[in-house]
Amino acid sequence: MAETKSTCCYCGVGCGVIIEHDEGVITGVRGDPQHPANFGRLCTKGSTLHLTAAPNTRVARALYPELRATRNEARSRISWDGALDHAAERFAAIVREHGPDAVAFYISGQLLTEDYYVFNKLAKGLIGTNNVDTNSRLCMSSAVAGYKQTLGADAPPASYEDIDHTDCLFISGSNTAFAHPIVFRRIEDARKANPAMKLIVVDPRRTDTAEAADLHLAILPGTDIALYNAMLHVMLWEGWVDEAYIAAHTEGFDALRKVVRAYTPQMAAGICGVPAADIERAAQWFATSKATLSMYCQGLNQSSHGTHNNAALINLHLASGHLGRPGAGPFSLTGQPNAMGGREVGGLANLLSAHRDLANPQHRAEVAALWGVPDVPAAPGKSAVELFRALESGEIKAAWIACTNPAQSMPDAAQIARALDKAEFVVVQEAYATTETAAYADLLLPATTWGEKTGTVTNSERRISRVRPAVAAPGEARHDWAIAVDFARRLGHALGNPLTDALFPYADEEAIWNEHRETTRGRDLDITGLSYATLETEGPQQWPFPSGAGSGKTRLYEDGVFPTESGRAKFVAAEHLPVAEPVSAKYPIALTTGRLRDQWHGMSRTGTLARLFAHEAEPLLHLNQADLERRGLAEGDLVRVSSRRGAVIVKVAASDSVRPGQAFLPMHWGANTMGGYGVNVLTVSAFDPYSKQPELKHAAVQVEKY
Numbered sequence: 001m002a003e004t005k006s007t008c009c010y011c012g013v014g015c016g017v018i019i020e021h022d023e024g025v026i027t028g029v030r031g032d033p034q035h036p037a038n039f040g041r042l043c044t045k046g047s048t049l050h051l052t053a054a055p056n057t058r059v060a061r062a063l064y065p066e067l068r069a070t071r072n073e074a075r076s077r078i079s080w081d082g083a084l085d086h087a088a089e090r091f092a093a094i095v096r097e098h099g100p101d102a103v104a105f106y107i108s109g110q111l112l113t114e115d116y117y118v119f120n121k122l123a124k125g126l127i128g129t130n131n132v133d134t135n136s137r138l139c140m141s142s143a144v145a146g147y148k149q150t151l152g153a154d155a156p157p158a159s160y161e162d163i164d165h166t167d168c169l170f171i172s173g174s175n176t177a178f179a180h181p182i183v184f185r186r187i188e189d190a191r192k193a194n195p196a197m198k199l200i201v202v203d204p205r206r207t208d209t210a211e212a213a214d215l216h217l218a219i220l221p222g223t224d225i226a227l228y229n230a231m232l233h234v235m236l237w238e239g240w241v242d243e244a245y246i247a248a249h250t251e252g253f254d255a256l257r258k259v260v261r262a263y264t265p266q267m268a269a270g271i272c273g274v275p276a277a278d279i280e281r282a283a284q285w286f287a288t289s290k291a292t293l294s295m296y297c298q299g300l301n302q303s304s305h306g307t308h309n310n311a312a313l314i315n316l317h318l319a320s321g322h323l324g325r326p327g328a329g330p331f332s333l334t335g336q337p338n339a340m341g342g343r344e345v346g347g348l349a350n351l352l353s354a355h356r357d358l359a360n361p362q363h364r365a366e367v368a369a370l371w372g373v374p375d376v377p378a379a380p381g382k383s384a385v386e387l388f389r390a391l392e393s394g395e396i397k398a399a400w401i402a403c404t405n406p407a408q409s410m411p412d413a414a415q416i417a418r419a420l421d422k423a424e425f426v427v428v429q430e431a432y433a434t435t436e437t438a439a440y441a442d443l444l445l446p447a448t449t450w451g452e453k454t455g456t457v458t459n460s461e462r463r464i465s466r467v468r469p470a471v472a473a474p475g476e477a478r479h480d481w482a483i484a485v486d487f488a489r490r491l492g493h494a495l496g497n498p499l500t501d502a503l504f505p506y507a508d509e510e511a512i513w514n515e516h517r518e519t520t521r522g523r524d525l526d527i528t529g530l531s532y533a534t535l536e537t538e539g540p541q542q543w544p545f546p547s548g549a550g551s552g553k554t555r556l557y558e559d560g561v562f563p564t565e566s567g568r569a570k571f572v573a574a575e576h577l578p579v580a581e582p583v584s585a586k587y588p589i590a591l592t593t594g595r596l597r598d599q600w601h602g603m604s605r606t607g608t609l610a611r612l613f614a615h616e617a618e619p620l621l622h623l624n625q626a627d628l629e630r631r632g633l634a635e636g637d638l639v640r641v642s643s644r645r646g647a648v649i650v651k652v653a654a655s656d657s658v659r660p661g662q663a664f665l666p667m668h669w670g671a672n673t674m675g676g677y678g679v680n681v682l683t684v685s686a687f688d689p690y691s692k693q694p695e696l697k698h699a700a701v702q703v704e705k706y
């Protein structure tokens with residue numbers, strides 16, 4: 001038996017794993033005791049990774065390239081050369097006839113940093129379109145915009161070890177116990193070691209995380225800003241703000257002070273649906289603890305005002321001086337395993353390499369020089385929702401979808417289905433042939449996955465870890481970066497671009513990483529001092545790690561200097577706004593969606609393992625007993641849940657985790673498992689004006705007996 005160190009592929013905790021394998025078969029997995037993210041621990045998902053890699057789960061795998069000539073026929077097997085030549089010819093023809101913005105790439109926070117880098121360069125450097133967006137748009141883009149508006153850079157300032165040093169942990173919009181279980185184990189340990197530590201949880205539902213809290217603020221969906229503004233109001237009234245920190249390190253506080261004047265605890269209690277006394281207590285614990293750490297996730301991000309949700313929470317840290325010290329700071333928990341890495345290489349429609357902004361002419365010129373191309377196009381690319389709307393309207397004609405399942409995961413799933421139906425040419429690059437999106441593929445390209453892949457990922461605490469292969473890929477599956485490079489070379493030649501070979505010279509993933517590393521020189525995430533060799537000998541490292549540094553940084557902004565023009569952090573004077581789709585007489589229930597403990601995303605991997613259904617075997621609509629009685633429903637009845645966009649049929653469960661007038665449905669089940677459409681046929685595609693992240697967390701629905 002042999003052993004290979006790698007990283008769990010499921011979530012942004014980024015746990016280290018040791019893969020046990022024998023004669024080309026993965027036989028076991030255990031936590032890596034030396035990895036700083038988990039110190040040997042794994043959750044139910046991570047500890048069963050080897051079972052999802054077993055040969056009998058390969059019925060779900062895409063093994064060979066498959067192509068169909070028309071939409072009405074089944075795909076049939078084709079060689080890699082045939083597949084990629086065909087794709088290059090189709091893309092080249094569309095680009096020649098309609099221009100570069102008629103094609104688009106929709107990629108994934110599940111890709112490795114090296115994969116991401118190549119796709120970004122292929123779109124922006126070779127084809128000349130910024131139409132490259134990713135499912136990270138559904139995940140962390142509001143956290144990105146929130147950090148940039150307040151602290152000046154997309155850089156989570158804290159680390160997991162701050163959990164051990166905090167006296168007050170403020171978890172908002174995150175069921176950490178289910179979605180980031182190993183972080184939650186660390187929180188449990190910290191509370192045992194420090195029984196005086198306060199845990200405040202803000203969540204409309206009484207989740208397992210909320211159950212553990214000293215104070216649970218069960219706010220109404222979408223009312224976060226009113227809560228945070230009221231907490232700041234209390235801090236000001238009581239003299240709990242850190243005037244010295246505000247004066248020395250921030251700007252814009254006067255405008256915020258004026259805004260929060262109206263947010264009395266009583267006023268916010270009316271908006272948020274929680275007692276004013278609880279708001280006052282939360283403000284006291286947050287402001288007066290020795291060190292306050294906040295952790296937050298999709299409850300803040302997946303909102304039509306997600307950026308200001310983030311900014312309003314960061315305001316509290318700046319106002320109380322809880323930042324840049326052990327145990328203190330705002331800390332976004334990344335949903336996907338490599339949403340951070342994707343942001344680092346600029347793999348979004350509005351970003352460029354190394355946290356550069358597409359809208360900045362100097363940044364475009366810097367990237368063009370690094371890549372050796374005349375320019376990078378200035379026109380903004382389409383974000384996820386916009387991209388699929390443009391596919392439906394015909395503005396975008398061809399889409400290349402890699403390592404993600406938008407037919408299941410995007411909001412307003414019926415619109416996504418129409419878009420994929422309308423597209424002239426859809427390429428799906430996937431490890432699994434069974435996803436909802438694979439059904440729309442004109443060309444299906446088999447990709448490697450966990451246990452077979454090689455490269456790097458970055459977790460929530462800015463820590464870069466190696467992903468290593470333990471076994472060979474099944475069938476003819478290839479690495480994502482290699483598929484993208486092979487396609488790029490063929491497309492570049494088909495378009496007659498003389499720079500093609502120079503743009504994509506990579507022999508292996510390390511060559512890509514080295515090029516990416518050079519783009520970070522002098523930037524906030526500078527990793528010019530880090531190499532594959534260092535990761536090999538020293539293990540996972542946090543950024544920044546500039547040339548000459550002996551180690552990365554655990555904590556940012558310890559000197560109170562921020563990467564803004566003035567060097568000061570900025571307060572954002574945000575006002576409360578309603579959800580995009582308020583409840584109404586016809587749709588009177590506020591639906592929230594979220595994760596279960598043992599499933600991951602659209603279940604393409606976790607759904608192959610019966611054991612992971614033992615916790616929750618099927619999608620259940622959680623409804624308060626009062627709403628069941630009002631509708632004459634009993635536990636287990638089939639109900640029709642409908643929104644303005646579509647309906648699903650599911651069983652109902654009585655649950656006191658939601659208040660009357662609210663419901664919860666897990667996000668994992670899609671059309672393949674629910675018949676017709678999955679949960680996202682209900683959700684709304686309205687998005688935040690800054691981050692363009694859609695409001696996946698809330699929709700107005702009706703619930704009726706089926």
Ligand code: SF4
Pocket residue numbers: 008009010011012013014015038041042043044045046047180181182183
């Ligand atoms: Fe994997 Fe996340 Fe579980 Fe760690 S917490 S084992 S990264 S799923």
